[in-house]
Amino acid sequence: MPQFSVDPDIAKAKTISKDFYINQRHFDDARELIFAPTWQFIGTTDLVKEPGDCYPFTLLDGYLNEPLLLTRDKNGQLHCLSNVCTHRGNLMVYEPCRNNQLRCKYHGRLFDLDGQFRSMPEFREVENFPTEEDNLKKLPLFQWGKLLFTSLQGARKAGTESIDENNPTPTAIPEAIPAETMFSEMINRVGWLPMDKIQYRPDLSSDYLVKANWALYCENYLEGFHIPFVHATLNAVLDFGEYTTEVYKYSNLQLGIGKKGDSCFDLPANSPDFGKQVSAYYFWVFPNMMFNFYPWGLSFNLVQPLSADTCKVLFLSYVYDESKLGTGAGSGLDTVEHEDEEVVQMVQKGIRSRFYEHGRYSVKHEKGTHHFHSLIASFMR
Structure with missing residues (x-):
């Protein structure tokens, strides 16, 4: 596989290797190396106009395929959350709606609109529960006017490894890039x-x-x-x-x-x-x-x-x-x-x-x- 490089002097440089555009391995690697640490467009604030509004979406559908949830809590604060229940991985919200809380339709796990875990039926005997891991994962949210953006990297620890099912070689997760940058x-x-x-x-x-x-x-x-x-x-x-x-x-x-x-x-x-x-x-x-x-x-x-x-x-x-x-x-x-x-x-x-x-x-x-x-x-x- 080629090591991609481009001469910083444009007068001397050659364009990037054509392999980047045609090789499936590079396409798969770019998912975590290029798209996960950068910012992606969600939509506008009109998707969740009122307190209690919830809007499920898939970030970069067809590629990143990450199920996320945009909410506006009772104080009018916007949140971008993982739309995956921390119990067994069911999707939390199936379609746009208005709710006071988020309740999983599989086993009834309950969360606030900011992703904070609230309760879970039949879990009294479970030790060391709940923990931070039982909250819905919260993603960074950047707003400009009505436009909203998020980044997967802000919710994951940089320096760990990611493994793509189509690419068994572990890939180091890069640092998140601040939205202001x-x-x-x-x-x-x-x-x-x-x-x-x-x-x-x-x-x-x-x-x-x-x-x-x-x-x-x-x-x-x-x-x-x-x-x-x-x-x-x-x-x-x-x-x-x-x-x-x-x-x-x-x-x-x-x-x-x-x-x-x-x-x-x-x-x-x-x-x-x-x-x-x-x-x-x-x-x-x-x-x-x-x-x-x-x-x-x-x-x-x-x-x-x-x-x-x-x-x-x-x-x-x-x-x-x-x-x-x-x-x-x-x-x-x-x-x-x-x-x-x-x-x-x-x-x-x-x-x-x-x-x-x-x-x-x-x-x-x-x-x-x-x-x-x-x-x-x-x-x-």
Whole structure:
């Protein structure tokens, strides 16, 4: 198996080995090495609006497959919990509901909405019971406006070993990454947006099944180099000559500058971009989240790995200014998605060639892709 490495000097670097995109072992390893220690999107606070609301969900369905539970207790406090009873492993909550407490439907074990164990029938003779282990496992929860995120690593002890049923070799669990480290640059840059007022629009949201490795889809997003060649409509509203990429530790920003007369942000005076014709902020957060901010709202893309050569992409639309829908860079998103799908699916076929192993980077236009590959190489070690 190759040891992944990427030269930190983009002018000298070669792209990551093609094995990462086609080898099932690497796909399985990435589950614990890349996705478990990073942060994943849950949804919005609208899922649990009132005290007592409970919302069960599966974190990164099809890959991490972790059953979790979002609750709002009687004091209005939000909690992210394991949705698995600590007695015999039954799921605690089967569907969204409103309750004062959580009672397992298998043997009646009772918990508070913050996961604290309360009682258990027929357990008087059990010694050293209850203990901390009898509480529902609590996961970290990060909130920005209405958006909610969690990480599996915050609920597990780093340095221990994890064993995947498809990969019997133990894998060391890496340290959890603080949420502020992942999201601070984005929040500092566009924190003036009314993220507490966004409204989910299912009519503007879609799921796409893409026959390509999740990383191929992400790296396509991370460079504007292909826009003039793949996205004619988008290219018509963006000033490609002014398109820039800013790289941070676990995220990056592609700043979309609009052409004169196009729909652009009304930027506050304290914004570092004040005076620019910004039509879109394209933020990517490692490993699989894309935040596309437009004057009308947020188009959030979540890439869900399904297999070494297949992923699902969720396009979720959150609107705060409906009057600007259908204008500028934030219009025609379905067309852009299909254009991206076509090219990454062709890449997935092409990289299997015995004549391809590595490529090189455009120093000017592929900083984001180089950064992404460098993070993959670092986490996979």
